[in-house]
Amino acid sequence: MKKVLKILGIFILILLVGGFGYFGYIYFKASSKSKKNMALLGVEAPIIEKNGIKYRDLNKNGKLDVYENMNEPLEKRVDDLVSQMNIEEKAGTMFVTMIGTTPDGEPVETPIISLDMMNMMMSFMMPSNSELIAKQKLNSFNILSSIDAKLLAHYNNAIQKMAERTRLGIPITIATDPRHGTENNPGASIYTPSFSQWPTSLGLAATRDTVLVREFGDIARQEYLSVGIRLALHPMADLATEPRWGRINGTFGEDANLSAIMTKAYVLGFQGDSLGTNSVACMTKHFSGGGPQKDGEDPHFPYGKEQAYPGNNFDYHLIPFIKGAFPAKTAQIMPYYGIPMGQTDEDVAFGFNKAIITKLLRDSLNFQGVVCTDWNLISDGSIGEARAWGVEHLSPKERVKKVLDAGCDQFGGENVPELIVELVKDGKISETRIDKSIKRILRDKFRLGLFDNPYVDENKAEEIAGNKKFREKGEIAQQKSIVLLKNKDLLPLKKGIKIYAEGLTA
Template sequence: MNESNLISLIRQMTLDEKISQLMQLSTPFYEGAESEGQITGPMEAMGITDDMIHNSGSVLGLSGAKEVIQVQEAHLKKNRLGIPLLVMADIIHGYRTIFPITLGLSCSWDMELAEKSAEIAAAEASAAGVHVTYAPMVDLVRDPRWGRVMESTGEDPYLNSQYARAFVRGFQGKDLTNDHSRVAACVKHFAAYGAAEGGRDYNTVDMSAWQLREMYLPAYKAALDEGCQMVMAAFNTVDGIPATGNKRLLKGLLREEWGFDGVLISDWGAVKELIPHGVAADLKEAAYKAMQAGIDIEMMTSAYVHHLKQLIEEEHIHEAQIDEAVLRILKLKQTLGLFDNPTRGASVEQEQLIIMSDLHRAAVRDAAAKSCVLLKNDSVLPLKAEQKIALIGPFAQNGDILGPWSWQGSKEEAVQLFDGMITVSDPENIRISQGCGIETGTEAELEAAVAAAKNADVIVLALGEDSLMSGEAGCRADIQLPRIQLELIAKLKPLGKPMVAVLFNGRPLDLHGVYDQVDAVLEAWYPGTEGGIAIAELLYGKRNPSAKLTMSFPYVTGQIPVYYNHYRTGRPQGAPDAQVRYVSQYLDIPNEPLFPFGYGLSYTTFDYSEARISSGTMSVNKPLTIQVRVTNTGSMAGEEIVQLYVRDLVGDVVRPVKELKDFRKITLAPGESQEITFELTEKQLRYHHHDLQYTSDPGDFIAYVGTSSIEVQELKFTLTKESE
């Protein structure tokens, strides 16, 4: 069915049928769903009729091949023109076989791994009947109090953009129409959702158009350039207007400037939320503003179905606007091949074959090992298989290691830390004591932990956050570990035993009371289905940690936001002529984070020989090459992430102290060296000026190459006007 056929189909539709295509409802509304009929309370108040359901365009939260087939077949019998439903769901970092949370996965700095994770998630979801995933989330984040940092890829626009492309490739593949193992991607949340004030979900975002374009928009644009099929509007305000009703943002920037002609969907309930935002007096005005802004699909509120027809009759909007939205939705259905195969991908047999398969579990295990960041190691790791270990803490035997967005994941199927450790060491060598719960505990539990640890060679502390302490609406003002867990560490410290902390959490934490008390810290995030085995292999040296942070860990909560690519001030700390007091600083803590962007340790060591630059000058037609030799000077093979940063010394507007421009991930055997070459072009030096023009300026720059954003070598060069 080509576009002219779709237009012909639209002409056959009544206005009510067209408007219903713009409505997305959850599973219980639909005949054939196992939860059918569970529509009570507030959902009944939506005033949804059978005709609206029969003509609706999409459903969210439906999955499982059998149920999807039942719902789709029942729907097609009731839909006059036989238009199939789009099935959408939150498949964020795995469908049933769960990968590490996205923030953890991003610490691998591995685009092939990210793409593979999305490909596997898509294959499982598609077999279960899902057509569209609400992913990737590419919101740039600088505030770890915000619970949804776990779903992001960190604080850097370049790295976020690379991941945005990788996830879209993995979810969608190259041919959505014929490759039924893939799903359409929906990039979110447009725009700047990660900048919510106070790190509080759904809260106000207020920033300049310059900052928005310079830091927050690049990753969304990268996802669209990769062919992402859908965009989800954010809950937050942009320039004082909620994104869902923001005509300048959605129609002006997204549609007209960027040329996006795919489907634009609201977030859950966001059209109706224009009322409490205070920009719409009622549902009718909310419908008007959302439609004028370009929202095609209204998720889980009923402003469109109840008010668009009246708005057309009153000539506030035109039916042609409805037709355009319907056409975009039908095009997506056509792209997915749903008109020819309405139950596309859904297969009970394929579900049984691939979901939680050995192949997928192996991929998840590899991803988990590559996502854990070694933050501290005072010669206690790796453990030896013969050592007596006291495994203590609320995550010693806990399946809550999947994270809050593991919709179909099973905590019961997750490999717990103890179960992973006994695959490497004799169970007789490991003594377990919970010590405390995640947020509560008793003196008797603490004393039992001390007793368990007295004869141990090493104490391994399994600590962290309950999964509901992060994710959507999982915001925390105090991001230290819960007090009882800090008390557990303090209780064990006097034993004088080496202590290793393994952290299970969804955000960078304030680690006071942890990193200063223990000998080693392994940040495991929520590592996914195979987490226990992956962590055990790292603890015992079967694998070498290689991940590096993509979001800074604050020194304390009060330092937030803290990020590596911050701007210079007129009174920078440490300037040669600065007075001791009157500079931009805290009196009681350092300016720097506890652990910076790009940081992560290994069991081996890497030496960076003197970096070299091909020339002291660059022009539009004369890029530079930057070289450095990296040598594995330790006794264990390891992966290293070599990072290239640039600083623009004088700009039209203030420039960051460093900006990531490129990186290489290499593997070196003991004693092996590799020459790393980066090419740096004029295009990579462009930025948004005060008038929002995107260009570069001639002048002086510093290139930095090294193992993190702070451990670098400097190379100076000048960008000239000449096109040599």
Template sequence: MNKKEDMRIIVLLQCILLLTMSTVYAQNRSFKNKNLSPEERAIDLLSKMTLEEKIMQMQCLWRGKSDFFDTGKFNAQSAAKFLPNGIGSLARTNEDMHPDAIGPHATLSPREGAIQSNQVQKFFIEETRLGIPVLIHEEGLHGQQAQDATSFPVPIGLASSWNEDLVHEVYSIVAKEIRYRGGHQVLAPVVDVVRDPRWGRTEECMGEDPFLVSRLGVAQVKAYQGKGVYLDEDHVGATLKHFGVHGQPEGGHNTAPSFIDERTTLEVFLKPFQDCIDAGVMNIMVTYNELWGIPAHANEKLLKNILRDKMGYEGIVVSDYYAIENFVKVDLVTPSESEAGYLGFKSGVDIELPDYFGFQNLETYVKEGKISEAEIDEVVTRILIEKFRLGLFDNPYVDPDRAENFVGCQKNRDVAYKAAAESMVLLKNDNKFLPLDKNEIKTIAFIGPNADRCILGGYASEPKQRISPLQALKEKYSDKMDVLYAEGVRLTDVNSPFPEVIRLVPREDNDARITEAVEIAKKADVIVLFVGSNEAVAREAYGPTAPGDMPTLDLLNGQNELIEKIVALGKPTCAFVNSGQPLSIGNLVEQVPAVMQAWFLGQETGYAIVDALFGELNPSGKLPITFPRSAGHIPAHYSYKPSARRGYNLGLDASPLFPFGYGLSYTSFEYSNLRISSNEMQKDGTIEVSVDIKNIGDREGAEVVQMYIRDDYSSVTRPVKELKGFEKVWLKQGESQTVKFSITLELLAFYDVDMNWIVEPGDFTIMVGSSSRDVKSIKLSVTE
């Protein structure tokens, strides 16, 4: 071999070595390298994408999924035809796409759902150019909206627990049930502050107070997402709903304009969003409502200046369902679907849900120079980062066996019972009427429209099991007492939130039911009334032809007549109220000695109510929302301004029926020795407030100790009091505990006249007690 040949071989070997090294280096810097950060992987993948592929990452399909499902089964050939450039998101792959599927939102079993999700992912990973997995979102308001999923109390009920640990436990289960079936993103939690209970979506919220909603919202976010940059197989990306002012729409009408000033928007309605952003939430959904005269989805000030710049949010912004389409059909800001997409994108929306309407035309605007590719890249990078964080590229498939074994299992059911138990609020209990003594009752009558119903509430599917109060009573006590039942009245023609049109049962149809109930009640030693509302009376108004809000909070359709005739019998009578919103129950409260607010408690409704009735559990809930005396008393929230609530004429009462934070127990608690570590606090300091609480009753129980603060005099008017701390404590009979709260400057701050976040020196009143009405107070002075 001569020198030239030697040289050629050496050069060839060097080339091979360099090629190998560059390949290894490229692999090390590739989006497929698990050791790189999500940001590095996203940037690498983005560099390989075409404009068409990028824009498809901003699209979603829900009803459009039917294009690539054939007789209920995923069809890869159809998907290749309709989605040659892939797609960013799919909605609810656990839905049964079969044309003969029964009912709205019919879903597959956990095993079938997991298998179908795997089929979908396999196509996008193996049959698209870059193999980008699809992000699947699911509903999980109080349990996944899917067959066999564990159904927990509605959020307004869970909020009544005032228990962050319980909320975290509940939503950790929801996260797993969603993830094990193939979902990655949950459209929850709802952190809207609700100030008008006529609104049909009140049940979806966690109350009227931003501090309480913030604490419980953060607990949900942490439960859904866990810890760490990369989420494990037990967690999903959370989505805050609904950014803007959703909970105080004009007239209580869903999606109506919100006439709220900027200071109140920031301090009240956006405070829970800020705290959840600080906790690392990955997604935010925008509200339908307009704010300051501009629809929220087209409101650049809201979505960019406030959300991105002021609040420091870096995650994904998704539209609410069909909100971009609403620009054309509801808000009337443009007649063009193409311009609607452009307007939403330029205002700060990253992904259009649930189907592409306006966003499908974004490529045209890029080619016309109205949208830069750099703007597209910024959004797509956020989407890719989330997909990497969720592990879609590294572990995209789920185990159908695990889904089948975990979803709706007994351990999850046990937590659902515990949540139902802590969600009930005892509103009245004269002379310790409750609990009943099961050994002294020979005949008991359950009377009312909700006695034999287990009401799950909205955004629910069918769990593996559910039980009504009547069923639970018969199961547990039919060998000890005779059980009687009468419906009394029927409320609606359907018991579902889904039909477009829902009607009250004709009032005259209930006359015979009331008569029957009275005759049955005459035979009983004790009567338990089950009144209130149901999942159809007040619900999400999901379209112009599907109303869901109410102009009244009254008990409907003859319930008051039923109550009066039953009470007239003179027999021992108590009542449980099921509803998703506060109701005007003054008539009921006046006539019976004991009333329990039971909300919609989920699948374990029956067991929880019957156990509370007979003292197997001690109710510990507190109201997360004020109960007004009537719809005419709205707004009724406790944190009103000093010039409000002057009173009504003719001696009519302006006070609430039950105040925020209120709730009784089967035991009694005594508050004493309220003290403060210092009566003066410098503007860079912290002080501690303490109170002693003792169980002076005859059984173990839990109490929620609440701290409120009032800025006595301020340059901008401040509420008469604001919740700034709470702690739930469990005490045995005779046991005492000292509860401590730290007061920091953040708890005293507000936006001044120039919209600066400040603390003004001066006097503050610190109040501690069992509700917003029942408090002891102490003074604090803040100095420079």
């Protein structure tokens, strides 16, 4: 027995030594790459006052450029910046992907060991912040961390400072999935204890109260703003017409007209009557309606890639967008992964489908905002195969071209800007086409005021996010969302009766 234990101990020791050795190797490798990336950055943008105007000299040329001047018209600022961007900077702007934070709210530059499994996994699997910002020139990210509000605010300030040191100082747009429920499902929703807690979209719809929904949007807006989040990857305007579908709780239910009024109130709460410096932009999803999933399967997976319309109700799924999202002036739209079988001239997923994006969304419905694909349509990676349904046979570069030809502007969950650069240099995509999308993306950054001041007050974030008033409002909404399905001599409860409750918030 002693011999067995001795051998086991030696084996465990070898594993530990090997593990630490491997961690040391990848740590120092990442550290070396980080130093090279940081060397690509320049100085911070100085604050200069000229003719009574204070501005951030983002391109550090010592003069007031049109795009730096908050008093210039929006289109002039956009055109001026686009004229100064090179193709690598334009390509980087057309991607929004996941990015990691340390438990202390610092940009992830090297792998970390942490009790927060999401942070640790991100640090090993994803490129460092500096590689994405300085080297690949991306400036839009979605964060998955649920650290405290003050730390989230600190992280925003840290990466905005990094972005400020890029050649043109283009600020970061931080995006997120919903954070105000109790579910934690990275890629769909993120439980964030430092924010107030509210019902899911399905629970909000159960209240039938559009005033309450708009109030929720306004409170969530304030909490997002306090930590630097400026783009909500929600709401879901999909219809729950297939009861077996696993994402029903993220919808406003199966009634298209109810979903429409809820979607409208939700977007107005986040954005206000128009997109401005106090807004959080909404990326309403998933056009032209996820929900009618064949056999109830989800198109995150290859066996669920088909959307079926046995009752010829394709147009019914458009109602929440036509009567809800668009009247509320949603800033952005995300198509879903699925293939609308038999509805267009080719059976390819929404993000690759020109009939859906250009002919229907752009031309027929006159949507002129940003269209961003759902996540991971292009590249196979550590989280699975590319969800390139209907175009699996195409190469990653060909998929990028097809997405752009379809009419989309931005690629979600990807960081392959080199493919766009290659397409332009090969003459497969014109730079004029790229500029069209770049202008849409930059307009939202300018409207949100990011070029003028992307920083937040870290101490104030702690005071605003999850304050007592906001939490009380959330509790009232949860009470209003409760639906009594059946009552057989149970309610009202009799005095002295004992109740057993279990679950996350019991």
